[in-house]
Amino acid sequence: MTMLKRISMLLVAIGALNWGLMALWGLNLVNMLLGGFPSVEMLAYVLVGLSGAWMLVDYRSWWM
Numbered sequence: 001m002t003m004l005k006r007i008s009m010l011l012v013a014i015g016a017l018n019w020g021l022m023a024l025w026g027l028n029l030v031n032m033l034l035g036g037f038p039s040v041e042m043l044a045y046v047l048v049g050l051s052g053a054w055m056l057v058d059y060r061s062w063w064m
Helices: 001-023 029-034 038-057 059-063
Strands: none
Touching: 001 029, 001 059, 029 038, 038 059
8 A cells, every 4th residue: 555545545534533523522633633734634625635635546556
């Protein structure tokens, strides 16, 4: 597994956990950790989104 896939998988997992925490308890973990730095928080969300897009584009290699 390449480093890009590992990083993408980690970021997507973090995003999924954040969504789950938001749905269950209204707790935004990314905001709690990076809330004092809005530009860094926005960068984290962009990286999670790009990771999800990369995993969709590269989906064939996940199943083969």
